Amino acid sequence: MDKFAVLQFYGLLKREVLEHQNLFIGAPAVVASLLLVACTWVATQVDQSQLAELLRYVPVMSDGLSIFELAPFFMLLAIPFILTLYICSVIYLTNTLYQDRKEMSVLFWQSMPVSNLKTVLSKVFVIVFVVPGFYVLIIFATYLITMAWLTILGINNDVDLVGIGYMFLAAIASLVLIYISIIVTSLWLLPSIGWLLLFSAFAKKTPLLWAGGVLILVGFLEDFIFGTQFLANWIASRTSDPRQYLIFDFQSVFERVFNYDTLFGVVVGGILITGAVFMRRFTD
Amino acid sequence: MKGLILGSRYRLLVVTLIIYMGFLVAEGMIIGREARAKKCVGFCFEFDSADLEEIWKRRNGNENIGVELESMGDV
Numbered sequence: 066m067d068k069f070a071v072l073q074f075y076g077l078l079k080r081e082v083l084e085h086q087n088l089f090i091g092a093p094a095v096v097a098s099l100l101l102v103a104c105t106w107v108a109t110q111v112d113q114s115q116l117a118e119l120l121r122y123v124p125v126m127s128d129g130l131s132i133f134e135l136a137p138f139f140m141l142l143a144i145p146f147i148l149t150l151y152i153c154s155v156i157y158l159t160n161t162l163y164q165d166r167k168e169m170s171v172l173f174w175q176s177m178p179v180s181n182l183k184t185v186l187s188k189v190f191v192i193v194f195v196v197p198g199f200y201v202l203i204i205f206a207t208y209l210i211t212m213a214w215l216t217i218l219g220i221n222n223d224v225d226l227v228g229i230g231y232m233f234l235a236a237i238a239s240l241v242l243i244y245i246s247i248i249v250t251s252l253w254l255l256p257s258i259g260w261l262l263l264f265s266a267f268a269k270k271t272p273l274l275w276a277g278g279v280l281i282l283v284g285f286l287e288d289f290i291f292g293t294q295f296l297a298n299w300i301a302s303r304t305s306d307p308r309q310y311l312i313f314d315f316q317s318v319f320e321r322v323f324n325y326d327t328l329f330g331v332v333v334g335g336i337l338i339t340g341a342v343f344m345r346r347f348t349d
Numbered sequence: 350m351k352g353l354i355l356g357s358r359y360r361l362l363v364v365t366l367i368i369y370m371g372f373l374v375a376e377g378m379i380i381g382r383e384a385r386a387k388k389c390v391g392f393c394f395e396f397d398s399a400d401l402e403e404i405w406k407r408r409n410g411n412e413n414i415g416v417e418l419e420s421m422g423d424v
Contacts (some may be wrong), residue, residue, distance in 0.1 A: 267362050283366060287374070295377030296370065302382065333372060340365030345357040 067191065073179060077187035078195060081161075088153040089196050093203040096149050101210060117222030120215065124228030132235045137313045138248070139239035143204055150200050154192055158261035159273045161188050162345060166266075171348050181345040185338060187267075189258060197247035201240050209237045246312040249321050251309040253303065255330050259337025266344035303330065 082089060108116065127135055162185070165171040174184060212233050219226045251258065264276035286298050303309070309326070312318055321327065354364050376382070 263362070263365060264420065267358055283370060287370065291374065293374065293377070295374045295382060298377065298382050299373055329376065333369065336369050336372060338359070340361065340369075342356060343360060343361055344365075346355070347361075 074183060074187060074190075077179065077183060078191055081187060081191045085157055085161075088157050089199050092149050092153050093146055093200050096145050097203050097207040098176045098326065100145065100207060101207060104211065107338045113218070115220060116220065117224050120222070120224045120229065123232060124225065127228060127231055127235070132231070132238050133314065135232070135235035136238040139236045140243055141315070143239070143243050143290060143345050146200050146204055147243070147247065150196065154196070154258075155261065155273075157192065157196075158188075158258060159265050162265035162341065163272045166348055169348075171345070175296070175348070181342050185262065185342045185345065188262065189255075189338060191309055192258060193248060193251040197244050197251075200247070201244045204243065205237075205240055209241075212236075242312055242315075245315075245318055246310070249312055249318070249327075252322065253327055253330055255334025256303075256337060257334075259334040259341065262341040263337050263344060266347075269349075280338070302326075320346060 165174065212229065215229050216226060219229060260280070261276055264272045264279070268275040287296050288294055312321060312322060354360060
């Protein structure tokens with residue numbers, strides 16, 4: 066691959082991260098801080114010796130389970146982060162192309178040797194691969210602080226730390242599962258990403274309202290004109306069951322990515338992303 | 350053709366949505382896609398999307414009965 070093209074794409078990714086630090090780094094950092102504050106408050110309410118007693122049961126709880134069998138339990142701790150990621154992704158995707166036009170920076174970027182395709186693809190790449198990385202790093206930092214605190218507590222109360230170390234390894238394995246889950250979810254929801262980008266490039270005002278309004282309108286039109294509900298059925302079948310895209314073990318990754326529904330979603334998402342690329346030529 | 354589609358943002362949006370919907374409807378018709386039933390049980394309510402399907406079918410059934418009655422004319 067051309068080295069210049071790689072550097073150019075890296076520059077576009079860096080620009081996205083720098084321009085949206087609040088959503089990509091600030092928001093998960095705030096969630097982590099709130100969780101740590103909440104944990105500290107809970108810990109101050111409980112007696113230290115009782116906490117140490119709980120720590121003694123940690124090896125018993127994980128007895129007989131491998132690290133990879135324990136990892137899914139730690140994924141539950143990441144739920145607040147994943148919810149924050151979804152909310153921040155919607156905010157980012159609805160505003161990113163709209164903001165470029167609003168502040169006229171689109172004219173600057175179009176004067177550079179960067180195509181609309183590369184710009185839009187960099188935004189998709191950021192939301193699918195880069196942002197989950199930041200979230201996982203912040204979850205890792207949260208685990209690290211919690212483990213350090215538990216280790217100090219264990220040393221002070223003469224508790225065997227083997228169980229805590231084993232839990233920490235399981236937590237690390239869960240981070241890999243979380244990262245893969247978020248990527249698979251993004252591929253699964255690529256039509257939604259394309260839809261939001263299309264309206265971000267289209268709307269002169271309130272892109273989120275346009276995206277939601279047109280989705281409802283198109284659904285009604287399909288019902289009135291053709292008497293079918295394939296759009297509603299499709300949305301329902303893709304959003305009703307999170308087990309379709311959440312990964313709880315490494316064996317199911319290939320099966321989740323390379324199945325008909327995911328690949329069809331990628332094609333449909335591709336249609337909408339292509340629309341967003343062409344829509345970006347309208348800079349007014 | 351290119352000028353017609355890319356002439357204005359509204360035309361481009363309509364064309365994109367037509368392609369998107371056409372693709373979805375064609376695929377839905379080929380594989381016979383149906384919404385997966387969703388059941389949600391709360392402490393004070395119970396929702397099952399299969400019930401909505403039943404209501405929908407019943408409504409369509411009532412409409413058909415209406416058509417049949419109309420076709421019979423005044424009795």
